[in-house]
Amino acid sequence: MKRSTQIGLTAAGVLLAASAWSMLSGEDEKLVYADVGECKNAGQLPPGECEARFADAQAGHVRDAKKFSNTSECEAEYGTGRCETRTVNGVGMVVPALAGMVLARTLFGGGRRAEPLLPPTRQACPPGSQAPECQPASRSSGTSSSSHVSGGSAARSRAYTTMSGQALVANGGTAHASVASRGGFGSIGHSFGASSS
């Protein structure tokens, strides 16, 4: 037979899409969560994945965070109440507290990697800032257990600092590159009419 054996037009194949890709709504959209509870509530990752990725982030936090010898130095950069004392190799150090994690996927790259996030710097969120992303979280502070996080709290925008020192603003749990422009395609087509052949 020289013809197709069957033709489905029902898009039923959508059911086949249950791969890892389908868990993220966009490829290297970054998923940002303040804690495990927020990650679980968002429903974008399986609960076990949330816990495992937060464990990654916590493990990397003290190792990679910028270290200060006293609290006032740290707070001068990150703001009042955003630092904590940790013991590293038997020595007491002050580091900015773990504020969340970001999951990124590099373009066509495969694996998911969780990075710890730090609180916003004073430069990004000066004291008294009215910017919505700078408002303190309404969750119980300092814990990353499965605390109660309201949907509203998870959906609002929030400022962080990445381990490499960049400011990051997450909106509703995801951080995007911003749209710089539109309309760069289509102009010739409009002068011609049909585009196919």
Next chain:
Amino acid sequence: MQRLAPRRRPDWDAQVERLGFSFHTPEGETYWDESVAYSFTLRQIEEDIEAPTGEIEELCLAFVARAVEDEAILSRLAIPPAMWPLVRESWRRGERNLYGRLDLAYGGRGPAKLLEYNADTPTAILEASVVQWDWLETAMAGGLISRGSDQYNSIHEKLVAAFATITTPAPPRLHFTSMADVPEDRGTVAYLEDCAAQAGHKTRFVTIESVGLLSDGRFCDAEGEPIAALFKLYPWEWMFRERYADALGRSACRFIEPPWKALLSNKGLLPYLWEMFPGHPNLLPAFFEGDPGAGALGRRYVRKPLLSREGANVALVEDGIVRDSDDGPYGEEGFILQDAATIPDFGGRYPVLGSWLVASQPCGLGIREDASSITKNTSRFVPHLIEA
């Protein structure tokens, strides 16, 4: 090869609309016409259409391999120099192509002749893949054609299979684009989107006009989601010349068709094929306009712009006199001259065979019939069968 006149299915319009084929009678003009059907023998299909289609595709790929390394060819095809790296890299990286349609002149005897290659934005795929397939099944069931007939048409299953492997690893979402307000293009894209979904892809449509550019250099859809892979029913030669052309190179976007297909959808392909494979039985003599070699053309030849769609600006010249031409906005980039093929005359009707390739594999046939020997946007799509 015979021209049959089967009865229409009584509810043919409802039958084809059920398949998502809404553009069967655009602006009141018949486009889908099942009161006509062409019948072939299996030998004609396999030896005269399928095998030569695969062979022509090999010639074309040999041409691409040469052209990407040859700036004289890229210039002659009017590819803007700034786009050469994009075209070249897409070929060197082995970016896979989805589909294409060779237009062939064939009347049942002798070798089919290549008229042109719609390699970038071919259309009439839903008609060929689905609508004529369903016509065959229901017309056989209704006794309108011989039971036991077959059709050269595994386009659908080849498309689904091709989408499953076209980008590895699969992108998080495959975006599809065409111009807003062109219903037949939107219908074509919706069908291909369905095929991709059946292959397991998440898909989303975005009009070409609303594609955006992100601050990090990637393209994005209307909702701001980055576009990792984009099926575009919008020709490369336009994208190469629009404002976002400069952004193509660093967009990290995989395009379907890939940029190297721009070398095949260009009529300049035809003189180069004739130069590389002179005398090939499935090729017509062809030359760039102004080439002294064009003196070898016969007394009837066709003048075609390098870049043109739907037969626009194509003229038939006989003994130096223009016999038939179609107006249009093309021609700025130059013309080629090609020996006039004999388009078979079936009682004043001229069928042109669209021989489909999916992932470079020959897999089906769609026929457009016109009252003139130049296929135009006004030609009718008619189904075919392989006789029992």
